[in-house]
Amino acid sequence: MDRRRFLFRGGQYGLGFLGLQAFALGCKPTTSPDTNQTPGKLHYGYGALQEDPEGILNLPEGFSYKIISRKGTPMSDGFLVPGAADGMATFEAPGDKVMIIRNHEVSPGDIEGGPFGPQKELLSRISPDKVYDFGKGVHPCMGGTTTLIYDPSTQMVETEYLSLAGTIRNCAGGPTPWNSWLTCEEDTSPPNSEREKWHGYVFEVPTSNVPSLADPIPIKEMGRFNHEAVCVDPRSSIVYLTEDRGDGLIYRFLPNTKNNLHNGGKLQVLAIKGHPGFETRNWADLPGDKMEIGKKYEVEWLDIDGVDAPEDDLRYRGFAKGAARFARGEGIWYGDGDFYFACTNGGQLEHGQIFHYTLSPNEGTSGELNNPPTLEIFIEPNDTDLVESCDNLTIAAHGDLVICEDKPTPRIVGVTPKGGVYHIGKNVGYKSEFAGATFSPDGKTLFVNIQGPGLTLAITGPWDKRKGELI
Numbered sequence: 001m002d003r004r005r006f007l008f009r010g011g012q013y014g015l016g017f018l019g020l021q022a023f024a025l026g027c028k029p030t031t032s033p034d035t036n037q038t039p040g041k042l043h044y045g046y047g048a049l050q051e052d053p054e055g056i057l058n059l060p061e062g063f064s065y066k067i068i069s070r071k072g073t074p075m076s077d078g079f080l081v082p083g084a085a086d087g088m089a090t091f092e093a094p095g096d097k098v099m100i101i102r103n104h105e106v107s108p109g110d111i112e113g114g115p116f117g118p119q120k121e122l123l124s125r126i127s128p129d130k131v132y133d134f135g136k137g138v139h140p141c142m143g144g145t146t147t148l149i150y151d152p153s154t155q156m157v158e159t160e161y162l163s164l165a166g167t168i169r170n171c172a173g174g175p176t177p178w179n180s181w182l183t184c185e186e187d188t189s190p191p192n193s194e195r196e197k198w199h200g201y202v203f204e205v206p207t208s209n210v211p212s213l214a215d216p217i218p219i220k221e222m223g224r225f226n227h228e229a230v231c232v233d234p235r236s237s238i239v240y241l242t243e244d245r246g247d248g249l250i251y252r253f254l255p256n257t258k259n260n261l262h263n264g265g266k267l268q269v270l271a272i273k274g275h276p277g278f279e280t281r282n283w284a285d286l287p288g289d290k291m292e293i294g295k296k297y298e299v300e301w302l303d304i305d306g307v308d309a310p311e312d313d314l315r316y317r318g319f320a321k322g323a324a325r326f327a328r329g330e331g332i333w334y335g336d337g338d339f340y341f342a343c344t345n346g347g348q349l350e351h352g353q354i355f356h357y358t359l360s361p362n363e364g365t366s367g368e369l370n371n372p373p374t375l376e377i378f379i380e381p382n383d384t385d386l387v388e389s390c391d392n393l394t395i396a397a398h399g400d401l402v403i404c405e406d407k408p409t410p411r412i413v414g415v416t417p418k419g420g421v422y423h424i425g426k427n428v429g430y431k432s433e434f435a436g437a438t439f440s441p442d443g444k445t446l447f448v449n450i451q452g453p454g455l456t457l458a459i460t461g462p463w464d465k466r467k468g469e470l471i
Contacts, residue, residue: 045422056429063461071454083113085449087172088436114142132166132216161211177234184227242329276322397443
């Protein structure tokens with residue numbers, strides 16, 4: 001994905017959010033001239049969800065899904081498809097194919113969910129130096145990533161292989177403009193009797209059509225904490241990072257060298273100007289001022305040291321310096337001069353928030369002082385019939401926002417540029433979250449994971465033909 005395509009897709013994402021103020025205060029649509037549309041109800045979209053005869057995924061009429069990958073299935077390299085599939089991104093591959101890089105949020109003791117077999121019998125097939133934490137050869141860490149080459153014409157995966165090994169709970173991450181995937185550990189385990197390495201890092205996975213394992217090199221200067229997701233500004237290579245903690249922070253990494261994160265850089269934490277230690281979480285029982293929905297707050301970035309944080313205390317030290325607190329930072333996606341991120345249980349009713357950050361024209365330079373970036377709450381849902389627990393974020397080719405819900409009976413939810421809300425899918429087969437929603441580069445296929453059973457689905461249909469305009 002070159003810079004032009006990266007910005008084009010990001011710009012669509014930004015467009016998808018332009019209308020969110022229409023329901024930001026309560027996540028409720030306003031009245032429409034169409035008398036069939038009433039506030040607080042779902043409307044149009046692609047039509048009512050149809051009951052799936054297979055009892056897995058309800059979709060609108062005209063849409064269909066195919067399970068393209070299952071946990072435990074042998075891959076092209078002889079390893080098994082790991083479980084707990086999570087964040088994903090797609091890239092163009094030769095021959096009009098699609099490359100998918102997929103995270104696996106697998107914990108060390110989950111042998112069944114790992115790629116090495118029920119007795120770890122496949123571990124001998126891999127060189128220990130290609131496994132980040134080999135666990136002394138007895139307790140290897142089971143997280144990592146897999147890469148898939150998918151043919152849209154046949155709806156088949158042609159190649160599937162392990163592309164990063166030996167990490168812990170790779171939750172989300174984000175694509176880079178230079179064709180790689182940044183995968184994040186949602187874990188901060190130290191070395192112990194079973195583990196050899198420190199965890200809580202970001203790793204980079206290159207794209208490759210040939211099965212190969214990435215060198216498992218943590219980007220330590222991006223901080224050691226409970227990582228969730230990242231997005232990258234293609235103009236500067238600045239990386240923005242979320243932290244999945246109830247008292248987490250938002251971070252920014254200023255690389256020393258553009259397009260080369262391994263050459264070091266500076267980590268910073270986000271603060272609201274004039275409001276040191278601001279509580280953006282808006283929980284009803286929190287004392288002090290709440291963050292107003294739709295109001296743009298000026299942002300400043302504070303340097304933080306000791307980023308390797310052996311005590312896992314970056315968020316505490318950052319808050320003490322004046323950083324703002326967020327309620328479980330999750331998915332994040334770059335637009336064009338802005339980005340958006342979700343906080344799963346923020347808001348007065350703790351049903352989630354989505355924030356909008358607008359970059360300064362002088363982002364990452366001293367010019368920020370006179371022309372600062374801004375942050376605002378776009379969504380703070382108060383109606384769970386519409387949307388609840390926003391997690392991963394992506395966009396459709398026509399500009400609509402598509403989000404995954406993180407709850408026992410989750411939905412895939414769409415939001416139009418005018419702020420209309422509609423449901424794209426509902427998981428009726430498994431009490432497990434959706435994760436990793438991402439579109440193919442041509443926008444014709446939505447890939448999504450059902451995490452619990454370890455399924456990756458390809459959803460096709462008339463994505464460019466919503467049934468009328470939403471309010």
